[in-house]
Structure formats: C-alpha cells, structure tokens
Amino acid sequence: MSDIWLFYLKILGYRHFFLMLFEIIVIGYANDVSEIMKYLPKICQGFLMSATLSPELNSLKKIVLHSPAVLKLEEDEEGKVNGKTKEGNLTQFYLTLPKRDKALVVYVFLKVG
Amino acid sequence: MPSTESLLDPQDTFATLCTTVGLDIRLRKGLSRLGYVRPTLVQSKCLPLAITSGRDLLVRARTGSGKTLAYCLPILHKILSKHDDPEESSGFVKAVILVPTRELCTQVTKTLNSLIYYCDEIISVATLFSGKNSSESAFAQQEAMLRDRPDVLVSTPAGLLVHINRDGSCLKTSLKHSVESLVVDEADLVLSFGE
Numbered sequence: 001m002s003d004i005w006l007f008y009l010k011i012l013g014y015r016h017f018f019l020m021l022f023e024i025i026v027i028g029y030a031n032d033v034s035e036i037m038k039y040l041p042k043i044c045q046g047f048l049m050s051a052t053l054s055p056e057l058n059s060l061k062k063i064v065l066h067s068p069a070v071l072k073l074e075e076d077e078e079g080k081v082n083g084k085t086k087e088g089n090l091t092q093f094y095l096t097l098p099k100r101d102k103a104l105v106v107y108v109f110l111k112v113g
Numbered sequence: 114m115p116s117t118e119s120l121l122d123p124q125d126t127f128a129t130l131c132t133t134v135g136l137d138i139r140l141r142k143g144l145s146r147l148g149y150v151r152p153t154l155v156q157s158k159c160l161p162l163a164i165t166s167g168r169d170l171l172v173r174a175r176t177g178s179g180k181t182l183a184y185c186l187p188i189l190h191k192i193l194s195k196h197d198d199p200e201e202s203s204g205f206v207k208a209v210i211l212v213p214t215r216e217l218c219t220q221v222t223k224t225l226n227s228l229i230y231y232c233d234e235i236i237s238v239a240t241l242f243s244g245k246n247s248s249e250s251a252f253a254q255q256e257a258m259l260r261d262r263p264d265v266l267v268s269t270p271a272g273l274l275v276h277i278n279r280d281g282s283c284l285k286t287s288l289k290h291s292v293e294s295l296v297v298d299e300a301d302l303v304l305s306f307g308e
Binding site for chain 2: 029033035036037039040041044045046047048049050051052053054057060061064065066067068069070071072073
C-alpha cells in the first residue's frame with residue numbers, strides 16, 4: 001500500500017477509509033459506463049440490475065436509464081408469491097401406520113410427488 | 114394435509130409466461146431443454162415489462178434470484194424478432210451486457226450460449242474482458258471474435274473501453290448504429306472493479 005493510502009487510513013480510521021475507497025470505486029465504475037454510453041445510440045433499452053439500491057447507484061441510474069420501471073423485490077414477498085406459501089400454510093403432519101404399510105405409503109408419496 | 118393447489122399452480126410455469134409475452138419459439142425450446150419449468154418472481158415480472166412494453170428497467174433483486182435470465186431472454190427475443198424482418202443496418206452488435214468481473218462475464222456468456230442452442234446460427238456471443246493488464250494474445254483473440262461480428266457483447270466496462278479505444282472505427286460505428294439493449298448487471302458489486 002502506498003504512503004498516501006496509509007496516510008488516509010491513519011487520519012480517517014478504517015471505517016471511513018473503506019467508505020472512501022468504496023466511493024472511489026463506484027465513481028470509477030460509473031465513469032466507465034458513462035464513457036461507454038457516449039458510443040451507444042441515444043435510444044436503446046436499458047437494464048440496470050442490482051442487489052441493493054444504494055444512493056451511490058443514483059449516478060449510474062441517471063446515466064443508463066430514462067424513466068425506468070422500477071422493480072423492487074423483497075425477499076419475504078418473493079417467498080410468498082413464488083412458492084404461494086402464505087404464513088402458516090406450510091404445515092407438517094404425521095400418520096400412524098402399521099409396520100407393513102410403511103413402505104407402501106412412502107412409495108405412494110414418492111410416486112405422487 | 115397441505116392442499117396441493119397452493120403448492121403447484123399450473124399457471125405459474127414458463128410455458129404460460131412465454132405464451133403471455135409471446136417469447137420466440139426457439140428460446141422457449143432452449144428454456145425447456147435447460148429444464149427450466151417455473152420462473153422466479155423477478156423473471157415473471159421482468160419479462161412482460163421488458164418484452165411487451167420495451168421500457169427501461171431498474172431491478173432490485175438479491176443474487177441468485179434469476180436476474181440473468183430475466184434480462185437475457187428479452188434481449189435475445191428482440192434480436193430474433195428483428196432478424197426475421199431483414200433490415201440492413203450498418204452495425205452488428207445489438208446488445209451490450211456490462212458486468213463487474215470477468216468471472217461474471219464467463220458465467221453470463223455460458224447462460225446466453227445455452228439459451229441460444231436452437232438459434233446459434235443467428236445469434237453469436239462474444240466475451241471481452243481484457244483489462245489494462247491482460248496479455249497481448251488474449252487481446253488478439255478477442256479482436257478476432259469481434260471480427261466475426263457478434264450480436265451480443267458481454268464485457269467488463271474497462272474491457273469494452275480498451276477495445277473501443279484501440280479498435281478502429283469498426284466497433285465504434287457498430288455500437289453507435291445497431292445497439293438496441295444495454296444491461297448493467299450487478300451494478301452494486303463493484304469491489305472487484307478495475308481489472
């Protein structure tokens with residue numbers, strides 16, 4: 001690590017140092033993308049995919065998208081809609097069976113899926 | 114006993130979704146060949162918006178929720194639908210996909226290539242990731258891929274810029290005239306930036 005970074009690290013502390021690094025990195029990425037945008041046609045469909053929507057992404061968003069449709073998918077929502085399991089719908093149950101029927105019932109469950 | 118219809122909704126399949134959005138038959142076949150049966154939430158929301166409305170999209174979904182498929186299908190569909198009514202354009206690159214790392218480049222390219230299994234004579238994909246440090250031979254190899262006039266470019270932002278700056282006018286004009294879709298994937302995953 002070069003001296004200048006060590007200097008920053010000392011005066012800023014770890015937390016701020018990494019926040020600063022993060023900012024530099026995000027800005028760098030956005031700069032590259034905006035540079036690329038210059039070589040692309042004005043009208044083209046843009047997709048911006050991300051796991052989070054941090055404020056740092058705003059600059060990228062402005063560069064890439066024009067009045068976008070925003071999809072925010074929450075995890076709990078996803079579980080509910082996708083698996084169609086509302087809370088309490090996922091239940092457990094057991095059957096009391098005589099020993100000789102056990103294999104048969106397991107077979108039926110596997111077969112029915 | 115859990116009721117079965119709450120677990121298995123017959124409407125909630127790729128087949129239904131594809132019919133709704135009118136996805137190209139070759140992509141449908143590619144999907145079913147890969148064994149995809151049920152779309153994830155992000156896919157079932159993205160596909161109608163991207164294909165039918167053609168709007169720009171900002172999507173927040175966690176890693177592993179099927180985002181890659183959610184943008185790959187619309188751009189491939191767009192390329193196929195334009196291909197069927199021949200209109201001469203001066204460029205060749207129709208879509209640009211930007212991802213932060215070269216590992217992701219490889220991964221996305223793999224997905225694309227498996228999706229275009231039934232139309233690989235129409236669509237071709239090229240991966241560019243030569244950063245500042247990459248070798249001359251790797252660069253030459255990617256230059257050769259560009260000369261094959263790929264329809265889809267998968268690249269890191271830095272990698273694409275290197276090619277734009279070093280390549281002659283060919284890539285530049287193509288980008289300017291024929292690109293219809295741009296994807297910035299994993300926009301927040303930038304920690305490995307700078308290769």
